[in-house]
Amino acid sequence: MREPTAAQPPLPLCDSRSLEERGKAHVWDVLEYGRPARAFVLRFDGALHAYINRCLHVPTELDWQPGEFLDSDRRFILCSIHGATYEPVDGRCVSGPCGRGKLKAIQVDEVGHQVHWYPSPDIRPAPEAGTSLASRP
Numbered sequence: 001m002r003e004p005t006a007a008q009p010p011l012p013l014c015d016s017r018s019l020e021e022r023g024k025a026h027v028w029d030v031l032e033y034g035r036p037a038r039a040f041v042l043r044f045d046g047a048l049h050a051y052i053n054r055c056l057h058v059p060t061e062l063d064w065q066p067g068e069f070l071d072s073d074r075r076f077i078l079c080s081i082h083g084a085t086y087e088p089v090d091g092r093c094v095s096g097p098c099g100r101g102k103l104k105a106i107q108v109d110e111v112g113h114q115v116h117w118y119p120s121p122d123i124r125p126a127p128e129a130g131t132s133l134a135s136r137p
């Protein structure tokens with residue numbers, strides 16, 4: 001059975017005041033194509049940008065400490081494994097072994113002090129701890 005393609009309603013994610021300019025990201029659990037994955041959102045040049053936390057070189061998480069994605073100059077997203085760098089505003093690989101691809105983006109917004117993310121047919125909320133996937137609608 002195919003997943004619905006209609007836009008999914010936004011879900012609350014975190015307090016936007018916790019996302020400082022070029023600071024630590026908020027990381028959360030999602031299901032990507034039904035499999036557990038992690039996502040992150042950070043603030044760069046005033047705007048929020050969110051991606052699946054997975055390098056294009058080897059499918060591993062990028063952050064060198066939990067929530068720490070930016071390089072020492074706070075200019076690029078840096079993969080902690082082999083040093084691939086990505087443009088924070090669009091996820092495009094700019095150097096290193098990540099090729100011509102982009103990090104997989106997730107739509108987010110902020111209303112007042114609340115950050116929301118938008119599930120899609122590919123990326124859905126992870127089940128709450130203690131619930132099974134089978135019980136989710």
Ligand code: FES
Nearest residue numbers: 055057079082084
């Ligand atoms: S795993 Fe990210 S650069 Fe190799």
